[in-house]
Amino acid sequence: MTKKCNFTHYESNLQLAVLKKCLLVSLIIFVLLMLAVFKASATVIEVLPKLEQMIENQQVAQNTNNQVQLGPVVELITDKQYQAAIGLLQQLQQQSPGNKTLCYLLALSYVGQENWQKADSTSQDCIKIDSKWPVIYSLRGPILSALGKKKEALQQYNFVIALTPKEPGGYLQRAKFLYANRKNDPQGLYRASSDIAKYLRLNGEAAAAYGLQGLIHLAFKQNEQAKPYLLKTIKAQPDNLTILSELLPLYYQENQTNQAQALLLASGKSLNKLDKEKFSQYKFLQAKHAIAANEDTKVETYFKAALKLKAEHLPARKAFIYWLDKQERLQETIPLAKQGLAFAPNDSYFTSYLAWALADKGTDLEQAQSWLDKAKKLAPENVFLSDTQAWLDVRQGNYRQALKHIQPSIHYAAQVPEIAYHLGVIHYNLGEKNKAIEYLQLSLKSQDSFNGRTQAQALLNTLSSS
Structure with a gap:
């Protein structure tokens, strides 16, 4: 048993490792590992669980005559049989009301x-049992973050530090939260850096902070400073695919695809092939590497492998759609x-995208308009929807209306060749x-497909020869 909080497990973009802490004087250490990931656009962070338990003793003492057996509960949680664990824990709570460890495991x-919601209400019950127990605040922070209650979540990390000001782990944990929430708190990155400095001054394990330090440097657009920290992390944890996904682009930017390939292969060797979720992410990284290395024949194979392993892998699906679209393979993107x-x-x-693809296909304009209307409600700030609306007008022969609708997108014609192409078609049809x-030449100026x-x-060609 140790009094030192350990936050060394680093498995994601926002590795909120929640507290290895003494629960009771005699017997048990729990390590809760909370995993936070970038979805879709990589700008929104949501907390998702990755749970592992390290058990030094499978009993929690209530008194000298009564012990609660936790082995079966721990096995159920480790095997992700959460409903069965909940049922057993509720039975144990009836036998031992007021047991904060049982309450913690239920949460x-x-x-x-x-x-x-249930996790939140249960964590509040735990606080009623022992309001000075830092472990439960460490758990409640990610719960509140997942519920979108960022300010309340930050308070939980503050409570941990207030209760254990000389323990380094609480500062690293709060730094991870601040990094995760940086979009909502412009000063969060600076405060996260300060927390890391405090963590190190309290003799926190430096290696545990490398990944986060690298991510913070990236957020500050300090790529050169970020690279060594990320590299140290991936060498120590080759299966950390989130850190790897941030590190590889730094090599691509310098045309160092061979070095990136070596890191990718080393990571693949460390993976458990039975972990479909993680292996799907690895295939996704292979697909992105194939694109960066111009290995076009491999790209589709890797994307399909990623989606076969995990069909709901949305970032991989979106990247595959984007790549197919660039290859002018519209028929394959719609399904x-x-x-x-x-x-x-x-x-x-x-x-x-579906609104755009159906508009471009031109065979079901009514359905395309329906999807476009929904897209406008979901993302009214998306200026590129004006281009889709204009292209629908073109398909319907309403060229004046198309020119009117495309106006908000014109500013991006030099960066987005599709917009320049659409403008060329509109002006052609307007005589x-x-x-x-001019716009057709602009659309073809980029070498990208x-x-x-x-x-x-x-x-x-037709206009130039006429």
């Missing part, structure tokens, strides 16, 4: 189910987007040949 089981909506019905990316040629490039080149 932990609800976290495993992602039943955040992928529809399948994505089955997993995430209100996802603005899938909704807006404005010179403007049409895009959906419509073939048609843009054909129309430009």
Whole structure:
């Protein structure tokens, strides 16, 4: 048994490792590992559970004559049989009311189910049992974060530090939260850096902070400073795919694809192939590496492998759609987007993409308009929806209306070749040949492929020869 809080497990973008702490004088140490990940756009962080337990003794003493056997409960939680664990814990609580450890494990089981409301109410019950127990505040922080209660979540980490000011772990834990919540708190990164400094001054294990330090440097756009920290982390934890996903692009930016490939292969060797979720993420990284290394023949294979392992892997699905779209393989993107909506019905990316793809296909404009209307409600700030609306107008022969609708997107024509192409088509149909040629040439200026490039080149050839 130790009095030192340990936050060394680092498995994600926002590794909220929640407290290895003495529960009672005699017998048990729990390590709760909370995993927070970037979804979709990598700008929204949501807390999701990854639970592992380290048990030094499978009993918690109530008194010299009565002990609660926790072995079966721990096994159920470790095996992710959360409902069974909940049932057993509720029985044990009837036998030993007021046992804070049983209360903690019950809250932990609800976290495993992602039943955040139940987890929250149970954690409050634990606080009523012992309001000075830092372990429960460490658990409640991620719970409140998952419920979107960021200010209240931060308070929980503050409580941990107030209760254990000389323990380094609480500062690293709060730093991880501040990094995760940086979009909502502009000063959060600076405060996270201060917490890491405090953690190190209190003799916290430096290696445990490397990954977070690297991520903070990346957030500050300090790539050179970030790279050594991320590299140290991945060498110590080759299966840390979240850190690897942040590190590899730094090598791609310097055209060091061979070095990136070596890191990727080393990581693959460390993975448990039976962990479908993690192996799906690995295949996703392989697909992105193949794109960076211009290994086009491998890209599709890796994307399909990632989705076969985990069909609801939304970032991989979106990246695959984007890549296929660039290859002008529109027919294949539509079913992928529809399948994505089955997993995430209100996802603005899938909704807006489906509206665009159906508009471009031109065979079901009514359905395209329906999806576009929904996309506008989900993401009214998305200026590119004006381009989709304009393209729908083009398909319906309303070229004046198309020119009106596309105005908010014109500013992006130089960066987005599809918009330049659409402007070229609109001006062509309005009889404005010179403007049409100007925009068509602009769309083809980039060497990147895009959906419509073939048609843009054909129309430009026609106009140039007439």
